[in-house]
Amino acid sequence: MAHTKAEKVKNAKPVRDAQTTQSVILAVAEEEFAQHGFRGTRTEAIAAKTEVSKSMIYYYFKDKEGLYQAVLEQSHADLLETVDKLELEHLSPEIALKKFLKALLDCVSRNPKLPTIMFYEAVQNQGKYYKRSSSVNIDTTLVQILEQGVATGVFRQLDPFQSAINIMGTCLFYFIGVGNIQQFPQGKRLLSKAMLEQHAQEAIALILAGVRQS
Template sequence: MQLNSFAKTNRQVRNPEMTKKQILDAAEEEFARYGLSGTRIEEIAKGAGVTTGMIYYYFINKEELYKNVLQTPIAELHEELEQLNLDCLQAEEALKSIVQVYIAYAASHNKRGMILFQELVQNQGKYLEQMNWQNTFVYIINVLKRGIAEGSFRQLNPILTTIQIFSICVFYFTFHENLKRLTPNLQLLSPEIIEQYTQEVIKLFLLAFADHANFSQHQQI
């Protein structure tokens, strides 16, 4: 028994990246359900198939593990948005691309929205603030400012509008468990429905942000 336990632990040490991913995936599940205060390290260990000692080997404590879970989507979104080369796109196209990335990411990681919700309820955003999560908003803010300057978008508050964009993209997935009870015959997380939702959101934003005065003048010319 002890020999098998040693062999298992030894394999985990030889594959640190795989083990860390297993721990982070299991931690994400638990933090989404119970938040930082309600999550137990023992349950994370059980979900990851490791010992609690192995978790403390990679992460100092539960708080450090929680911070790593919060940091993951921020880093991944930053990387995806950086690859869009938004400065090379017209403002409308850039906005479309951002919305597509946000919704696709939220759809692929729909439990992460619940972690943000738990962070708000339990910690009033204290840990999220340490992660510089606002940096992912900079991409949207810059596109909106550019669109206003170019006359593609009407005069609007870029920061408040960015919050609206983020909220609409994420709300759908964060509250899916509630929403699906309102529409039991509609598979809200199916690829087809998510694509429809994405296109409807894009249309909504482009119509709401358009500078209709400039558009009308352009049409008359």
């Protein structure tokens, strides 16, 4: 039987040290925030599932807001590190865009709860915590790639900001809408490795075709 990320972390060590305890809390909190959003998540539920007292959670993360902000940072850490290593500023705009999209989709495939957490962040909090997080750098990077592509004539005359919004929607709605999409016969195995790879290929091809000069 497959185990959740939280269960794997929770069972990692028979005796928890501080780092393991924080990892367990973050893993369970991520699942709760993905399911209920910031407003609907109860710290008591996280404490019960982690077998850690509420006071201990607050010892590590100060309060519910601190825990939520930590989850946002951790959820984006993989993507931020991957994108940073690509050194996109040294690549042509089209190659940079392709590598950025591949990194984005690979990272989200490894953590499919991330888009849902960000959806709740937009709906419930109007981006209050998003703007404080390093995840803003991801969207800024995409806009900069598009700006460079337009400036050098590689991409058509598009609005980089509006196009970045549409590109993110193309990549991430797949994960946000999984519950609805799975109702179609073709969507039964939406999060399987094969389907995730197909989604990445289709999304990247569609986006590149849309931004190129005709």
